[in-house]
Amino acid sequence: MQTREATHPAEITALDTDALRARFVVDDLFQPGAVRFVYSHEDRIVLGGVVPLDSPLSLGTDDALYADYFCQRRELAITNLGGTGTVTADGVEFALAAEDVLYVGRGTREVSFASDDAANPATYYLFSATAHTDLPTTLVTKDQAAATAAGAAETANRRTIRKYLHQEGVGTAQVVLGITSLEPGSVWNTMPCHTHGRRTEVYLYYGLGPEHRVVHLMGEPRRTRNLMLADRDVVISPSWSVHTGAGTSNYAFVWAMAGENQEFDDMQQVSTDALR
């Protein structure tokens, strides 16, 4: 498992592009036939990618967790980005289509992942945080997520924000997770932008053509930095960092948070004219 240390905001002014990416960008999470993990010391979030082909892959555990099994002290959110597949959690099978999310509660001992068709494999994105309580493993399909329309054509940010794991829906110990999809012709996410001092947030961008990129902005509002992100790239936003971006086309992203609380609206809004 790769490790990403936590970062003080003043440190990033001295980092060049490669060093910045090495801290905050994960661009190799999804490898055919493999299970990959990254351990972030920002709120002890573990990110993962699982792409099963002809045979199922199991979650396993890792020395970094010092645990008998992955979910011994953790909860896990699994989002399928690819073809249909099945996730089996302690013997119970859940079918996941694209943009379905399975919440796996603390205490679940065995989790395995399969694809229905190796030619169009399921692509599972994993987001895990420590948990203080056992909660039931629950599937949230795309239709069951709470959808809200946001933005306007004039500001090139018409989008649908779907909340899957949140305080008013399927309860979790820490994790809050959703998917935002931009309409064709809209390119901006999360603008005006915000920080949330009580949570780390991770964005996974997808649905971008190979020739397209998202110009992602991070850093403290008064000294932002940019990262050029491709399809299925992940970016970690520490609690002090804005997280917003504009694409060269429309796209979607999974946003997921963990930390002190689960209040979606507990954000520090940043007025656009304050950004530097």
Ligand SMILES: O=C[C@H](O)[C@@H](O)CC(=O)C(=O)O
């Ligand atoms: O803290 C919340 C997250 O940044 C996202 O929900 C924002 C988002 O999806 C958007 O504005 O498009």
Ligand SMILES: [Zn+2]
């Ligand atoms: Zn946010």
